[in-house]
Amino acid sequence: MGCTDEGGHGEQCFSPFGTMVSGTVFKDKMTQQSKGFGFVSYDNAMSAQSAIAAMNGMQIDGRRLKVELKKAKGPY
Numbered sequence: 001m002g003c004t005d006e007g008g009h010g011e012q013c014f015s016p017f018g019t020m021v022s023g024t025v026f027k028d029k030m031t032q033q034s035k036g037f038g039f040v041s042y043d044n045a046m047s048a049q050s051a052i053a054a055m056n057g058m059q060i061d062g063r064r065l066k067v068e069l070k071k072a073k074g075p076y
Helices: 011-017 045-055
Strands: 020-027 032-044
Touching: 011 020, 011 045, 032 045
Parallel strands: none
Antiparallel strands: 020 032
C-alpha cells in the first residue's frame, strides 16, 4: 500500500477499513514534524481489526507502523 500522511490524521491510510470516528498524529510543537505516533478510532470493532490486520508492519513516510488495540490502563 502506498499511502502518506499528508493531512496529519491518517485518513488516507486508515479510512479504507471503515468509518473513522477520529484520527490524530502527534506533532512536535516547534517543528510541526510528526512525533511518530498517533491514534485512530473507528465506529465498530470489525473495522479496527481489519485496519490492524492490514496496516501493522506497513510503512508510512518511511516509518514502520505498529498497529494495535488500545491497552487498558492499570490502577496506577
